[in-house]
Amino acid sequence: MNSAARCAAAVMAAGLLPFVAPSAPAGAVPVAPGAGAPALERMRREVAAATGSPDVPCWRDITIRSAANGRYVSAEIGWDGPFYGALRARATSVGPWERFIVCRDTGSGVTRIRAQANNDFVSAELDYAGARYGLLRAQSETVxxxxxYYSNREPGGNFSFYARDTRRWVSAEVTFRGRAYGTLRARATSVGAEETFSW
Known part of the structure; x- marks a missing residue:
């Protein structure tokens, strides 16, 4: 069993949100194979190569909303330095910074996320310490x-997602204050409200 399948099995065995069949999320645009931009097709092929799946669905215009505070996740591309592209659950409405492309293999849960605002992949930053450890940022041109990531539901419902290299669930840090409020970090060992989102 490969690592993706082991993660999927562990998620289901732990009684977390079950894997379900794909559904078309409201407002999101399913992108048929061959119909997307070259970057989207590369993203789809990379997930297919990682999983061995011949059919990887992708969606455009996906929003991510935190269950902990009800806010939409933004890619903060107006910031400079180590916070450029930081993902934060802070928006009350949807604009360009709150739209993402998601490709997800149904069988394994292997997931890639790309911010439409800057067309960069979302990374879990492991080279920071303290409160910035595992910070999610839309800043990578490659995978x-x-x-x-592994996610436990197709776009269209509540889900949690897991960063492979931190082996931790992604949290929306709603207890942080100021600029750090609502930042997404891959740091949790269990799933609660801060680790629950809706596509």
């Missing part, structure tokens, strides 16, 4: 270990 490596930091850009690999």
């Amino acid at each position: 490596g270990g930091w850009e690999r």
Whole structure:
């Protein structure tokens, strides 16, 4: 059993949100194979190569909303330095920074996320310490270990997602204050409200 399948099995065995068949999320646009931009097709092929799946669905215009505060996740591309592209659950409405492309293999849950605002992949940053450890940022042009996730539901419902290289669930840090409020970090070992989102 490969690592993706082991993660999927562990999620189901732990009684977390079950894997379900694909559904068309409201407002999201399913992108048929061959119909997307070259970057989207590369993203789809990379997930297919990682999973061995011949058919990987992708969606455009996906929003991500935190169950902990009801806010939409934004890719903060107006910031500079180490916070450029930071993902934060802070928006009360949807604009360009709150739209993402998601490709997800149904069988394994292997997921890639790309911000439409800057067309960069979402990374879990492991080279920071303290409160910035595992910070999710839309800042990568390529996919490596930091850009690999597993999610336990297709777009269209509540889900949680897991960063492969931190082996941790992604949290919306709603207890942080100021600029750090609502930042997404791959740091949790269990799933609660801060680790629950809706596509």
